[in-house]
Amino acid sequence: MNAIKCSRAFIALIFVSVMLLLSGCATTGMDRSVNTSNSIHEVDLEIKKMTTHIDSTSGSLESLFHAGQPDLKKHFEAYTANLNDLNTQGERVIKRVDEMKASSMAYFAEWEKQGDVYTNPQIRQLSAERRAKLAAIYARVPEAGAGIKGAYLNSKTNLNEIQLYLSTDLTVGGVQAIRPVAQQAIQDLDALRNSIQPIVVALEEINLELYGSGK
Numbered sequence: 001m002n003a004i005k006c007s008r009a010f011i012a013l014i015f016v017s018v019m020l021l022l023s024g025c026a027t028t029g030m031d032r033s034v035n036t037s038n039s040i041h042e043v044d045l046e047i048k049k050m051t052t053h054i055d056s057t058s059g060s061l062e063s064l065f066h067a068g069q070p071d072l073k074k075h076f077e078a079y080t081a082n083l084n085d086l087n088t089q090g091e092r093v094i095k096r097v098d099e100m101k102a103s104s105m106a107y108f109a110e111w112e113k114q115g116d117v118y119t120n121p122q123i124r125q126l127s128a129e130r131r132a133k134l135a136a137i138y139a140r141v142p143e144a145g146a147g148i149k150g151a152y153l154n155s156k157t158n159l160n161e162i163q164l165y166l167s168t169d170l171t172v173g174g175v176q177a178i179r180p181v182a183q184q185a186i187q188d189l190d191a192l193r194n195s196i197q198p199i200v201v202a203l204e205e206i207n208l209e210l211y212g213s214g215k
Helices: 002-063 069-117 121-168 172-177 179-211
Strands: none
Touching (some): 002 069, 002 179, 121 179
């Protein structure tokens, strides 16, 4: 009798363990789906902020060359503040894109494993097609992110060195002397702004696929 009770208890323990394991796998898949969706939203927000900081930095740098001598300090301080914001945001965007790449890779790898579970061939095929389609769109985000990173790093050095130069020679003569470098820096900011467009398009396509909306 005791042996029967022990056997039943053992079987029950195995059953509970299996159910917990299956539940854990389901939760992991859902968590990864949620994390991937959240990362899309975060990248979208950070990209919009970066665009704002690019415009502010470019505008404040241009204003230095249109200001009279009494206004130089005010415009220089505005440029310094905007540049600091851009530097912070640039690093944040690069980090977010890297995080999205990692989370989406884990998500689609898990999805691919779960595709083998389906016994219905139509569902199996639908799952594979859907996964392949979304994975291709998601992959465009880190690809575009590499372009943003290159453009950001290309503009960062000159912008920071212009700030350093003017911090020691904030005079009309000093501003005019560095004008050619500043004009190139403004062009680099335009290139950085343009480099953002591919990732904006990719994010809109992802939102359209997931939610039927570009928002």
